[in-house]
Amino acid sequence: MNASQPSRRGRPGHSQSSVVAVAVETFNRHGYEATSMGMLADALGVSKSAIYHHVPSKLEILRLALDDALSALETAADDAEAAPPSAASVADLMRATVRVLIEKQSEVRLLLRLRGNSDVEREAIERRRAVDRRTAAVIEAAQAAGELRGDLEPRELARLMFGTVNSVVEWHRPGGRQSSEEVAETVVSLLMDGARQRA
Amino acid sequence: MNASQPSRRGRPGHSQSSVVAVAVETFNRHGYEATSMGMLADALGVSKSAIYHHVPSKLEILRLALDDALSALETAADDAEAAPPSAASVADLMRATVRVLIEKQSEVRLLLRLRGNSDVEREAIERRRAVDRRTAAVIEAAQAAGELRGDLEPRELARLMFGTVNSVVEWHRPGGRQSSEEVAETVVSLLMDGARQRA
Structure with missing residues (x-):
């Protein structure tokens, strides 16, 4: 062996x-x-x-796993902030986030289920909230640029978009027949253009 | 007193x-x-x-709470199946589900976090999966009727729509400034028509 x-x-x-x-x-x-x-x-x-x-320690294992997921999500937010405010930059951020969720699925699942029972959990929740706030700002900037609908409240739109993206963690099977790119495209297409058939 | x-x-x-x-x-x-x-x-x-x-017992408390949430979700699915296949019936199902999630937020949060560690949990997960399958069938029927986009895979579309709806449980604050009707309308509007500004 x-x-x-x-x-x-x-x-x-x-x-x-x-x-x-x-x-x-x-x-x-x-x-x-x-x-x-x-x-x-x-x-x-x-x-x-x-x-x-x-x-x-067990706590240090948790910290390492959460830092791995959070660092990748923070990089996606960095990239979105560096791009001009637009529907395309929001779509790119969603795509990048789906990729992180699929590539680091177990770590993200752990992150999304934290209850804040220790300093390590509370710090991770704070970093996740900071990413959420930065995402909301990217979405708000795209709205202000006239590229996203202005009739949806920015924070709520951000939460719903993140909700859709985060749900991938719950149902995507590692090694499933769809690549992370294919899943990302479906998510972006639904969020940007909606499910309704257009004439 | x-x-x-x-x-x-x-x-x-x-x-x-x-x-x-x-x-x-x-x-x-x-x-x-x-x-x-x-x-x-x-x-x-x-x-x-x-x-x-x-x-x-503690387990019976869990069973009662989960049954409460599941019965309401099953009623929403019953109503959707009784309506003709259409974008409107899918929108109504999403609206009804958001209402249940807000009105029974704590019970649904518990349901969504189950790990299947007991028969009670496994039965609840199975009932939840049955609701998911019925929702996917309602969506697929609306696609077959030409009312929803046919380029998104029905099961995946159902999972993403449910993901968006379920995310409400994570961020909606009970007693917040938005009513369950207002939240439901935003969710339905985003899912049906997308976030992109149209000319």
Whole structure:
């Protein structure tokens, strides 16, 4: 048998990122609170002490996973802010967000279900809210430029668009028959042009 | 002081429905698994044994709350199936669903976060999936009738529309400045006609 990829700390079988990836799945299945380090050890097929070679605590695993998702969402918002206010820049932001949601689906699912039970959760919720506010501003700027309908309240429009985009996390199956690009195009097309058949 | 409304079992201060309502808030705050009957007693300001005068178990509270939300969603689906396939019947179903989500917001939030850790949860998830399938069929019939765009895959369109509608549960504040009718109209308008400004 080939040896698995070694971690940075020289332990065979798992790296920090593979420990985090398995932990995120376990958190999503049982809830973060209900998941013990013993359950993580079982899921990883290692001892509890082996986990501590990769991460100092369950909370630090959560922090790493949330930071991974949030950093990608923040980059999408950076790009949208750098573009001129337009329907196209809003569409690009939606597309980029769908891509993050599909590529980091488990981490985003964890993020969307946080309850704010620790400083780590509260900080992540605050970063997510900041992304929401920046998205609302991008949408509002596109409205002000006359490219999006002005009869929908900007914050509400932003929340509904984000709601549509975020729902992808709930139903998209990893490895499904649609690529992240195809899903992104459907989302953007529905949000921009609506479901009604036009004459 | 006036006595509070007595329950059907003669206990002052709480009815079965008020016990369930407070329990649902507590489940949403801490998670169902992490909520003990002792925590519910604290939230209700009564002893644990007083709770058992109203409900036999924590699981039965969960079942009652989920049944309340699901019955309302099923009624909306019944109405949509009784109407002729059209964009209007899809819009009506979305409107009715938004109303349920706002009027039974806490129960629906609980429903949307279930993980399937018990038979009660698994049955509720199955009922929710049945509503999703019926919604997809209503949308597909409206597409077949030429009233909704045919270039979006029916199941995916249904999931995205439901995603938009369901997101209301996450951000709508009870007692906010918008009525459930106003929120429903915004959701329907965005989903049917899209966000783009038309010439």
